[in-house]
Amino acid sequence: VALPGLSQADLSGVRRRETAIEVAEQALIAYDLTFGDVVNAVRNSSLDLSAGRIRAEGGEILLRTKGQAYGPSDFASIVIRRTADGRQVRVADVAKVIDGFEDGEIAAVFVDIYSVGDQNAIDVTDKVKNYIETAQEHAPAGIAIDYWRDRSKIIRARLGTLWRSAWIGFICVTVLLCLFLRPSVAIWVCVGIPISFAGALLVLPLLGGTINIISAFAFILVLGIVVDDAIVTGENIYTHLQRGEQGESAAIIGTKEVAVPVTFGVLTTAAAFVPLLMIGGFRGKIFAQIPLVVIPVLLFSLVESKLILPAHLRHTKFGRTNAFSRAQQAVAGFLEGAILAVYHPLLKVALQWRYTTLALFIAMAAILMSLRPAGRIQFMPFPRVAAESASATLAMPLGTPFETTHAHVQRIEAMAWELKAKYVDPSTGESAITHVLAETGEDGPHFGRVRFEIVSPEHRTVEVKSTDLANEWRELIGQIPGARDLSFRAELMRGGSPVDVQLTGQDLEQLTAAAAEMRKALATIDGVFDITDSFQDGKQQLELTLRDDAQRLGITTRALAAQVRGAFFGVEAQRIQDGRDDVRVMVRYPEAQRRSLADLESMHIRTPDGKLVPLEHVAELSVSRGAANIQRIDRRRVVSVTADVIKSQVNMDEIQAAVDEKLLELEGQFPGVEHALGGEAKDNAETAANMRVGLLGLLLVIYALLAIPFKDYLQPLLVMLVIPFGAASAIFAHFCLGMPLSMLSLFGILALVGVVINDSLVLVDFINQQRRAGMEVYEAVRTAGVRRLRPILLTSITTFIGLAPLLLEQSTQAQFLKPMAVSLGFGILLTTFVTLLLVPAAYLILESD
Structure with missing residues (x-):
């Protein structure tokens, strides 16, 4: 802590300093002394005490007695009493004074160093490592100084993954946009990424967030999403520029045309991450870091795409061509050719057979959704990483x-x-x-x-x-x-145990028998191991009961307990402050006289009149076991049976079914025993309940946000039609990749709900614009599909490309969020085709039929 920049360090594995005054019983008998005599002598002699002050003419003088003992020689010289012949009996005559540590054995000492407040964990770690290198050179022979569990290594790796993924994603997005748009447009669109990230970093401390393992990956997660609004705005301005409009006019008109869908698209996307703030338990605190990053990034991106991006794009000019611009035009021409040759005919068929199209997509979604109930894809709430x-x-x-x-x-x-x-x-x-x-x-x-x-x-x-x-x-x-x-x-x-059954009741024997039966049942299931329960016998103990003869001698239970405790546990004579150490001074038997039952049986108890009586004459000894611990829930005793499982080899649903079946059997066998599930099952149930509430609230918020610009009750439902297809696409992606569904997958689907509707929002809004301009419904739908294909494809592909580095990352840190990235990345990519065909067909059904 003395190092600059370090504030908190905890010692562990360290025995506390202790001064032990080990008094032999034979010596006490020889000098006719008691433990109390030794303790009182130490307390009365070893002290520094203020005695007041003298107010003299020359000034004030303080009075203080000095007698505090610190070292073994100081305590050894303390006088306990004087004999009749004037001889002094000192502590050294009856005891051995040891300046050492509490009982125990240790070969290593740990110093846990923390970063607190605004301290940087990486800087703190570097300072500690530099100190270790210097200190090792001066360490005594046989003493090694090293570090263990460097947590900053994870942060460094996560930040490295962030920057690597950010640069790869940034370059890929820029190249992609350069191919389909002019390079100047693409570059200004991508400039929004660092601007939005900088804005989020600015407000993150105000929201209680920090740059940590999860928040770093939240930046990666939002990398591809953050340019969606800029792509739609930039592409529309670019389209106006292609028509020959002036730069300022094209920037203003192009921005205004897509202002409504872009604004509400960002708001619905931001709303999709709010339910992550509602997750309870220790995992909820972890996942709360994601919306604290994503939401500010999206809001700053919205401001950038509405105010900064148009100001830059108004200066874009179509000048002379070069090799790159000709290549870019060739790619753009290919895209337009694909629109005319592939998408346009498909769209015409989908619109002509709109009810068939709707039925086919619904059937496809139903098949994909059935993969989970059919057991073709496993649900593993939190897979082992x-x-x-x-x-x-x-x-x-x-x-x-x-x-x-x-x-x-x-x-x-x-x-x-x-x-x-x-x-x-x-x-x-x-x-x-x-x-x-x-x-x-x-x-x-x-x-x-x-x-x-x-x-x-x-x-x-x-x-x-x-x-x-x-x-x-x-x-x-x-x-x-x-x-x-x-x-x-x-x-x-890792949270709670995958299998955790809590048995409660009043009868301890029934509880232990029920726990034993549950353990036997779990032991028969393949893939279940480390089966244990919370019931354990306490330590073996000797109970001392006072005999009738002891009471006639005037010995009370308190006196018996005090003398036995003083001999074997010790009496704390005093505590002294020696530098930074708080040192206890303990008076007790030597360790050699505290190791066997024979030492206790040979002990003597002193009566009130000073006589010594063997312990066995005044107390009966009986052997028993004390309770190790007593756990209660609602005043009922509880025993927990826990087990671990190999999640990659077993089906948790089957294990849960076997546990439920055994619990029903135990209800009949032990009527007084009730049961409840704890561990992962309880955590998962709480998380699922929070997610259900969050999903319902999210759908209501999205509907309300969409109803504002549409001024209609049905069109918001049309836009939200793609949501179940997004979930089905995410499930299909997990199935194809051989990944089990998990809570992280569901979190990704929850975020996908807000992202996936952006494309359909852009499409439906453009159809409405064309209809307000006087175009017929069918022609407006067909035209919108063709005109909005490029921005829809670009936003979907850039979202996927932004997440691609994370999907391909092999580091330990990346494995944790991969299921969420799979749901979001593949979900938006696959749902794009649903948006381009189903939404136009459904719009035509809604408005024309």
């Missing part, structure tokens, strides 16, 4: 000695090192595994964890996935005798 690290967490029964747990952890660690040695690139000698970290006792002596980092996929030269490494690691380790739980993790964005 392979992480760049893997971990194994071991939980032994409560009361397991540290040494036993540590031995198992060492074996798990050895298997990790074996994997590291196995997966090595022969040409470079580098392993797919970089670091291995083992921890024991951080959360108690019965807990241990081993983790290792893996080279990122784009830099990994060894063909192996992190999930494959975790599975092989599991097989190498096998069963650990006596382990309560051994779980492996190697994926990103």
